[in-house]
Amino acid sequence: MNALESVDQYLTEHAERNVEQLKDFLRIASVSADSAFAAEMTKAAEFVRAQMVDAGLNVEVVETAGFPIVYGSRIVSEDVPTVLVYGHYDVQPPDPLEDWITPAFDPHERDGNLYARGATDNKGQLYTHLKSIEAWTKTQDAPPVNVKVIIEGEEEVGSNNLDHFLETRKEDLAADVAVVSDTSQYGPGMPAITYGLRGIMACEVTLRGPKQDLHSGVFGGAIANPVNALAKMVGSLVDENGRVTIPGFYDGVIPLTDGERKQFANLPFDEASFLEKIGVKETFGEEGYTTLERRWARPTCEINGFYGGYQGEGPKTIIPSFATAKITCRLVPDQNPQSVAAALKSHLQSLCPAGVELEFTDQHGGNGMVVDMTGPFAAAASRAIDDAFGTPPVLIREGGSIPVVASFREILGIDTLLLGWGQNTDNLHSPNEHFNLQDFHRGTRASAHLLHYLAEK
Amino acid sequence: MNALESVDQYLTEHAERNVEQLKDFLRIASVSADSAFAAEMTKAAEFVRAQMVDAGLNVEVVETAGFPIVYGSRIVSEDVPTVLVYGHYDVQPPDPLEDWITPAFDPHERDGNLYARGATDNKGQLYTHLKSIEAWTKTQDAPPVNVKVIIEGEEEVGSNNLDHFLETRKEDLAADVAVVSDTSQYGPGMPAITYGLRGIMACEVTLRGPKQDLHSGVFGGAIANPVNALAKMVGSLVDENGRVTIPGFYDGVIPLTDGERKQFANLPFDEASFLEKIGVKETFGEEGYTTLERRWARPTCEINGFYGGYQGEGPKTIIPSFATAKITCRLVPDQNPQSVAAALKSHLQSLCPAGVELEFTDQHGGNGMVVDMTGPFAAAASRAIDDAFGTPPVLIREGGSIPVVASFREILGIDTLLLGWGQNTDNLHSPNEHFNLQDFHRGTRASAHLLHYLAEK
Structure with a gap:
């Protein structure tokens, strides 16, 4: 059994335990926007710290002007790439409470989904990376690449203290690529790499x-x-x-390539229902481009x-x-x-x-960004996702900006792989937030395989 | 001594008395905007009524939903034109009181001017017409034309009940031309007929x-x-x-005629000080037209x-x-x-x-209006002003609308001669409102001569 097979086996054996641990994480009401939850924020940071220690990282809880940043790292060799993982342990307020079928901070499984505030945004998604690193550490003593993990507690309130941390710890944080799972798949069964932002x-x-x-x-x-x-x-x-x-x-x-245009054109996109949802009768935009092209790449x-x-x-x-x-x-x-x-x-x-x-x-x-999808990092991510989801990811872009991606580029000089395991129908920021458990396990496996393929470079 | 000479003599002999009477009128604090002055409004309407009776008119005080309209008429013959005179006995509030050199409702003469709220807007100006009609009645038994006089009490608060009066009394009010002295001369010593509104x-x-x-x-x-x-x-x-x-x-x-353009071009107009006053560095407007043309006639x-x-x-x-x-x-x-x-x-x-x-x-x-200055009414006004002021009027237009002029056109179907005896520097609506007494007497004489020349047609 090679290393990857051992890691896979470990993840399979610990799948149920991982879900139970995630539930513990979700029981912590770490609402950053409301000072009434300050004690829960401390608990959440401590939970993350302990999980990082379990995963074999050297951990510090970095105090900031706001809530602490939990930072863990494991340097294995100068000869392998360094991956910087980012996530956030704070969650949106759970209001309106009466609309939750089961309580926001009492996680329940229904229809293959785990329901709780933060299930997908971002506790569930960030947890996939902690569990994949743990699997490597437990089975192979260490991950196959150097890993640095930043889990902050203020994403939902503007990440006001993150840039300061990145700037003052610039050398410590040096990495080759960042990985963030805080976006979505393109649709059910359609894992995606978001390779461009405006x-x-x-x-x-x-x-x-x-x-x-x-x-x-x-x-x-x-x-x-x-x-x-x-x-x-x-x-x-x-x-x-x-x-x-x-x-x-x-x-x-930079013009869209023929490949990108073909890629976008192949994505299922129902323009009529897109327009109906926003109450507009017709599209209007730059002549010669499709709606997805206009929104993502123009x-x-x-x-x-x-x-x-x-x-x-x-x-x-x-x-x-x-x-x-x-x-x-x-x-x-x-x-x-x-x-x-x-x-x-x-x-x-x-x-x-x-x-x-x-x-x-x-x-x-802020600059727009596109990650070169022909480069080694994207290729590794694509292979890892194919392994875990049984299908290669679709390549998508987004029309907005993600501040942390801009910060990584501007302060640390690195690109970010945006690997979303959730769905945009997961009720992020709304009652009955949930995360598909199969996608949770697939995401964890994809993360583990990503570390493997990155090491192969 | 012909009729006009008798009228002139009467006006000369009664000049001082007319000023004293006007002061009595100005002592009445007829502020329509403030209900605290309601009793003064009644007093002012009564004053106007009595003055109209003195001038030989048949008078009624017409109650409205607001303050009364004082209406007087004298029909002398079917063979002469009918003139409709309009004015208003209400005044602007006097605030800020502390800025008045002499009290707003205690008229004082200084430097040839009479200072008081309403001195020019509109008591002093409307009074010229009452006194000219009186001079005709006292010296010739009657004015040489049919006269109808409307003095309302709500001009400063929107003339809300005037149109209803005009509509319900349309037949009674039938006239050939209206005369309103509620505008200004173009400048000192430059009497004007405002013959166009936008x-x-x-x-x-x-x-x-x-x-x-x-x-x-x-x-x-x-x-x-x-x-x-x-x-x-x-x-x-x-x-x-x-x-x-x-x-x-x-x-x-209707394009500006060459005559109008020449007329406007001959008016003194200091563009630099016009711009400085409003805080603008350069004019901007329709190519091929001067600033006065743009403001008045385009x-x-x-x-x-x-x-x-x-x-x-x-x-x-x-x-x-x-x-x-x-x-x-x-x-x-x-x-x-x-x-x-x-x-x-x-x-x-x-x-x-x-x-x-x-x-x-x-x-x-609302329609724009231009009175045909080649017609008999304008010619009569021009001659009358030349007699009284020693110079013919300049012909000007205004860029705004004057609602009563629109009402006269729309409801009664008649044009209005806008004959302003005041100056636009008379502090209308401000402290220390005043009216030049020489212009008061000239205006009274011009009104009397206007009735004469209108009868000549």
């Missing part, structure tokens, strides 16, 4: 005209109306074909808020003194948020009519 | 997209953002050259308010569920408010992208 550029634009609102009868026609002007300026940023008109906006955009320019002039009932005949728009652009690799902000600013300036003054406030930005 | 079309446009705000990362790029879409649609309504782009918008616009399309999406601090990454814009167009003769509203609605519908729904609410409208 970045963002956020800004606010204000146009100032007359020093106060003016009578539109007395002054109308003689001076620029800041609301008309701003509407014209920001309204022109996306054309009738859904293309962003900012000069240079698409510079650096940049956007959205006005998130617009304010100007009279907001009450009925008409009011004024030329407003100013108007403001909040704008975010979703970006894709290799667009640069700073360059996009600069291009937008200078484009708006070029559109600004006489007699109004432009104020541009650059708010924040 | 009309208006008001509406509200809402674009509805998804049934609730959506995450701009997950959905951005795939559906129309109602704020982007509405900004594009309403932002395109005025082009870079200040032209309104609604198809058919300019249909019916139609506009102004967004008075725009609301959509997130309004708080910082960014929020949403696709807003809806966006709303309030729009008013200032119109000029012969644009039709209903046609403009219909044209705007259908234009917006043609611009509306897939996946958002347009709601269009037509709010109110």
Whole structure:
């Protein structure tokens, strides 16, 4: 029996015990948003610490300005890659309590699922990695790669102390790739690797005209109306074909490959039910791209808020003194948020009519990311998932950003493999959160196999 | 001594008495906005009634749902025109009291001006017409034309009961022309006839997209953002050259004549100080027109308010569920408010992208007006002003609307001569309101001569 076979056997033999341990973890009401649960947060951190010790890691509980970060590591050799695993032990508040069929912090199994707050987000998913490392340690004395595991307690409240930890412990945390299981499969029986996320550029634009609102009868026609002007300026940023008109906006955009487009096209996607769910009759977007392509892999320019002039009932005949728009652009690799902000600013300036003054406030930005799926890490993940789920993962991207992924890239300089074992129907953040137990076991096995294949490189 | 000379002599002899009587009128604190002054309102209506009786009119005090309308008339012959004079006996509140050099309701003369609340708006100006009619009655037994005089008590609070009076008494009020002295001269020593006002079309446009705000990362790029879409649609309504782009918008616009343009161009107008006062660096408007032409005689399309999406601090990454814009167009003769509203609605519908729904609410409208200055009434007013002020009036237009003028046109079917004796620096609606006494006497004489020249037709 080779190493992998021993690990598999160990996981099979301990499957039931793993579920019971996970239930213990889920009984801890580690709600980070509510200070009434502070003692439970300490208990959860301690639980994680003990589990990491069991898994053979050297563990420290790192105090922060908020809840502690539990950090464990095991360095086995300079010749093998280092994997950084991330998860979080805090959970969403369980409200509304009356909607839970069984109590949020009293885990129950039904129909092959384990029901409890945190079952999938993220206790159940992070636990797969702790159990896979444990299996390696118990059967082979050590995992086949160096492992570093960060389990924080503030993901649900903004991860405010994580970046500080990453920055101050940058050398300790050096790794080749990060692994995070905090996303979902594409659908039941369709495990996925999320290999791309969009970045963002956020800004606010204000146009100032007359020093106060003016009578539109007395002054109308003689001076620029800041609301008309701003509407014209920001309204022109996306054309009738859904293309962003900012000069240079698409510079650096890495086009979708034929392979990616084929991959997306093969994914089951029911546009009618997608639209019905959000109450929209027709799609609108960049010409020449499908809905999934537009959402996952093409940049956007959205006005998130617009304010100007009279907001009450009925008409009011004024030329407003100013108007403001909040704008975010979703970006894709290799667009640069700073360059996009600069291009937008200078484009708006070029559109600004006489007699109004432009104020541009650059708010924040983050790069989009795509992990090279032809690289060794992705290949290892793909093989591991195929082993555990009986089918290779579909490759998907996501339209949003995941802050921890951006932090790993910016602070530690590494890519992240987003390996979701759950489903997006698992009621994350809602009553009756659950996690399919078969997927829990498959995820644990996939994690174990991933460590094996990474070591093969 | 002919009739006009007798009238002039009477006015000269009674000049001082007229001022003393006006002071009595100004001592009545007839503030319509504040119910604490209700007894003073009754006193003011009674004062006007008595003055009309003195002037030889048949008077009734017409009760309304609010303050009474004092209505007097004198029919002298079927062969002469009928003039309808309008004024209001209510005044603005006097606050802030501490800013008055002499008390608001204790009239004082200083530097040739009479200081008191209502001195120019409108007691002093309306009084010129009562005194001119009185002079005709006392010296010639009757005015040379039929006169009807409406003095209402709710102009400063919206004239809510005036239209009802006009409608129910339509036949009694039949007249050939209305005269209102509730505007200003163009400047000191520059009496003016305001012969044109702009009309208006008001509406509200809402674009509805998804049934609730959506995450701009997950959905951005795939559906129309109602704020982007509405900004594009309403932002395109005025082009870079200040032209309104609604198809058919300019249909019916009566172009400025060469004579009018010359007339406007000859008016002293200091653009730099106009801009400085409102805090704007440059003008912006319809190409090919001067600032006065743009303000007085060209139609506009102004967004008075725009609301959509997130309004708080910082960014929020949403696709807003809806966006709303309030729009008013200032119109000029012969644009039709209903046609403009219909044209705007259908234009917006043609611009509306897939996946958002347009709601269009037509709010109110009113026609612009121009009095034919080549007609007999304007000629009479011009001659009368030349007699009294020693210079012919300049002909001006105004960019706003004056509701009573619209009501006279719509309900009674007559034009209004807007003959302002005050200055726009008279502190209307502010502390230390005043009226130049020389202009008071000139205005009274101009009114008397106007009745004479109207009779000559």
